[in-house]
Amino acid sequence: MSLIPSFFGGRRTNVFDPFSSDLWDPFQDFPFTSTALSAPRSQFANETAAIANTRIDWKETPEAHVFKADLPGLKKEEVKVEVEEGRVLQISGERSKEKEEKNDTWHRVERSSGKFLRRFRLPENAKVDQVKASVENGVLTVTVPKQEVKRADVKAIDISG
Numbered sequence: 001m002s003l004i005p006s007f008f009g010g011r012r013t014n015v016f017d018p019f020s021s022d023l024w025d026p027f028q029d030f031p032f033t034s035t036a037l038s039a040p041r042s043q044f045a046n047e048t049a050a051i052a053n054t055r056i057d058w059k060e061t062p063e064a065h066v067f068k069a070d071l072p073g074l075k076k077e078e079v080k081v082e083v084e085e086g087r088v089l090q091i092s093g094e095r096s097k098e099k100e101e102k103n104d105t106w107h108r109v110e111r112s113s114g115k116f117l118r119r120f121r122l123p124e125n126a127k128v129d130q131v132k133a134s135v136e137n138g139v140l141t142v143t144v145p146k147q148e149v150k151r152a153d154v155k156a157i158d159i160s161g
Helices: 041-052
Strands: 056-060 064-070 079-084 088-095 114-121 132-136 139-145
Touching (some): 056 114
Antiparallel strands (some): 056 064, 064 139, 079 088, 132 139
8 A cells, every 4th residue: 555645656565664765856847047066866965065065174193183084996197185274175076876787786876976175275374385194094194394483582670679
């Protein structure tokens, strides 16, 4: 017995089953006017996930600011590290989608593909002309050395009295 009326296409047999893989997408055939939104819904969602899922750690040591990003499966040629004017560190790249063969049957696609971009405003003490980046075991490490903060000389003043 179907709980979904036939005008929904009869795609699900039980609307109360949260594990049903045939979920109705109300926006599936909606005519979006924007170019980015006119792409098939799953492709748009995958690209958004790729940007959102690029997690980056930023720690500050006494010597430097260190950024670490997990980028499994990417080669260093597929990642770009730049410092823009105004001390903005930008890490970007693209994870290519796996080629589909005619005889392949995909059962699940969970890995994200598409472009990613993260930007960080560096503090005043960053030496932006000495940034170094390396990739090891799928982890990108960007090191931004810090300038020594010159502390004002403190001169003790005798108090007369």
